[in-house]
Amino acid sequence: MYILEVDNLLKRFGGLAAVNNVSFKVKRGEILALIGPNGAGKTTCFNMIAGAMPLTEGRVLFNGRNVTGHKPYDLNAHGMARTFQVVKPLAKLTVFDNLMVACLSKSRNIKEARAKAGKVMARTRLDDLADHEAGLLSIGNLKRLEVARALATEPELLLMDEPMGGLTPPEVDQAIELIRDINAQGVSIVLIEHIMKAVTAVADAIVVLHNGQIIATGAPSSVMNDERVIKAYLGDGYVASR
Amino acid sequence: MKALVTTLLVALALAVLVPIVADLHIYSVVITVLIWIMFGQSWNLLGGYTGQISFGHAMFLGIGAYTSMLLVNAMNLDMALTLLIGGLLAGVLSLGIGFLIFRLKGPYFALCTLAFAEIIHIVARNWKGLTNGGEGILLAKRPTFLGIQIFSKAEYFYLALFLTAAICLFCLYLMRSKTGYSFIAIREDQESAEAMGLNSTLIKSKALFFSAFLAGVAGGFYGLYNKFIDPEMTFTVHMSAEMIFVTVIGGMGTIAGPVLGSAILISLQEYLKSVAFLQAYSSLYLIVYGLLIMLVVVYLPGGVVEGLKKIRALGRKGG
Numbered sequence: 001m002y003i004l005e006v007d008n009l010l011k012r013f014g015g016l017a018a019v020n021n022v023s024f025k026v027k028r029g030e031i032l033a034l035i036g037p038n039g040a041g042k043t044t045c046f047n048m049i050a051g052a053m054p055l056t057e058g059r060v061l062f063n064g065r066n067v068t069g070h071k072p073y074d075l076n077a078h079g080m081a082r083t084f085q086v087v088k089p090l091a092k093l094t095v096f097d098n099l100m101v102a103c104l105s106k107s108r109n110i111k112e113a114r115a116k117a118g119k120v121m122a123r124t125r126l127d128d129l130a131d132h133e134a135g136l137l138s139i140g141n142l143k144r145l146e147v148a149r150a151l152a153t154e155p156e157l158l159l160m161d162e163p164m165g166g167l168t169p170p171e172v173d174q175a176i177e178l179i180r181d182i183n184a185q186g187v188s189i190v191l192i193e194h195i196m197k198a199v200t201a202v203a204d205a206i207v208v209l210h211n212g213q214i215i216a217t218g219a220p221s222s223v224m225n226d227e228r229v230i231k232a233y234l235g236d237g238y239v240a241s242r
Numbered sequence: 243m244k245a246l247v248t249t250l251l252v253a254l255a256l257a258v259l260v261p262i263v264a265d266l267h268i269y270s271v272v273i274t275v276l277i278w279i280m281f282g283q284s285w286n287l288l289g290g291y292t293g294q295i296s297f298g299h300a301m302f303l304g305i306g307a308y309t310s311m312l313l314v315n316a317m318n319l320d321m322a323l324t325l326l327i328g329g330l331l332a333g334v335l336s337l338g339i340g341f342l343i344f345r346l347k348g349p350y351f352a353l354c355t356l357a358f359a360e361i362i363h364i365v366a367r368n369w370k371g372l373t374n375g376g377e378g379i380l381l382a383k384r385p386t387f388l389g390i391q392i393f394s395k396a397e398y399f400y401l402a403l404f405l406t407a408a409i410c411l412f413c414l415y416l417m418r419s420k421t422g423y424s425f426i427a428i429r430e431d432q433e434s435a436e437a438m439g440l441n442s443t444l445i446k447s448k449a450l451f452f453s454a455f456l457a458g459v460a461g462g463f464y465g466l467y468n469k470f471i472d473p474e475m476t477f478t479v480h481m482s483a484e485m486i487f488v489t490v491i492g493g494m495g496t497i498a499g500p501v502l503g504s505a506i507l508i509s510l511q512e513y514l515k516s517v518a519f520l521q522a523y524s525s526l527y528l529i530v531y532g533l534l535i536m537l538v539v540v541y542l543p544g545g546v547v548e549g550l551k552k553i554r555a556l557g558r559k560g561g
Contacts, residue, residue: 072433081437089431101427104424105439
């Protein structure tokens with residue numbers, strides 16, 4: 001039933017516990033949002049789950065299998081993909097070739113990968129930019145390329161780290177639509193995002209981190225009205241706009 | 243397809259034209275260019291396409307050169323076999339070295355390759371029972387390639403041309419395969435590539451193996467063509483640096499780069515050696531050569547290939 005189970009995650013940098021005793025579960029087909037102020041430990045959590053950073057303590061189960069400490073490529077092979085907060089395009093390659101790299105990890109040959117890359121480009125509306133050098137794209141298009149590359153690896157679970165950071169309001173609306181579409185295809189999602197409009201629009205459940213610890217968890221309606229969350233993250237202005 | 247046809251046409255043109263105009267000196271220059279194209283393509287696979295800069299590639303060249311020379315002298319084996327064995331030995335050595343140093347990145351990786359090359363250089367100088375130390379080894383037999391005796395300059399020219407074309411086509415094929423895409427992905431962003439399912443250590447090991455294999459094959463030819471090898475003409479930093487120069491000047495991460503780089507640099511060397519003023523002072527030509535390389539690196543960091551692309555783009559705009 002759970003695609004991802006995070007159990008007592010701890011990350012210490014010297015004497016500082018950047019992530020402290022964090023546990024949560026993601027149901028298959030669910031969108032779970034991980035929110036909190038800057039420095040709360042959200043990306044550190046992602047990095048540990050995705051195998052990009054070693055854990056100090058804790059354990060990560062993916063599809064019921066203990067994958068603690070597994071390498072990113074191994075997790076990807078088993079169906080977990082991620083996007084990066086600071087975009088990481090293969091800058092000198094075209095958009096199409098960026099997707100080819102991703103598609104080839106799950107394809108038998110170049111022909112099959114080409115066909116897949118074409119489909120993913122159409123799905124993420126990148127087809128007009130196929131021949132553009134990735135390093136020269138706008139931030140909006142780079143964020144879409146991040147998502148497209150992750151999708152091209154055919155994940156069951158997608159970890160999205162601030163996919164809407166730096167986007168214009170119309171681009172945010174498109175990104176929300178894209179996330180819903182991806183989820184509708186059966187992909188479970190863990191989303192880090194600061195744009196509350198987007199979080200409330202797509203999330204089935206929310207986990208709030210503050211100073212490396214979980215301060216609230218539950219359905220969006222209850223979490224957004226939690227006084228601790230308002231005080232630590234959303235602020236009084238958010239109360240006024242509810 | 244275009245690159246394949248171009249490679250074959252250039253090889254065919256050289257095969258027809260060079261024997262018409264060549265004297266012994268021209269044959270020597272052309273064969274030297276072809277040898278450096280092979281070395282350049284070898285370094286380019288690892289440094290240009292995969293982004294792992296090696297300062298010690300001469301160790302693979304040397305392994306190939308000594309392997310071929312020793313096998314021909316001791317057993318009179320066919321060159322096709324000795325080049326293959328030399329390449330494989332260099333490849334196997336590269337896997338051991340890669341296992342030890344692929345956890346290092348950037349300058350640390352580059353310096354470790356230099357250190358390993360120097361270790362092997364010292365071993366080659368001192369293991370007299372195998373390498374005859376600094377006195378080197380002379381070719382004692384007339385080698386054959388697939389049963390055909392290779393001895394005259396013309397015969398070496400055709401073999402060099404065949405091997406160079408084969409190596410260029412191999413690199414073309416490799417870089418259009420799944421493996422080639424993975425090399426470039428690692429060069430562009432290792433973290434991103436791993437997130438897309440690529441095992442960076444495995445991919446870098448593959449790149450190093452193929453690169454060392456080609457250096458070993460080319461090194462085998464280089465030794466037999468010169469009919470003599472010693473540690474100074476095989477394992478030195480100078481040889482590694484020259485491999486980098488021909489690739490960087492031509493254009494890293496392109497098949498045409500080492501071809502153009504070798505043609506330009508070897509021709510330039512020959513020209514500078516022939517200038518009377520420079521002849522008066524031993525090795526002065528090397529200073530001029532070095533200055534010219536610095537100018538190209540500063541003003542044309544993408545190499546001659548990038549320069550040609552810019553000219554073409556300007557031509558299009560003008561047209």
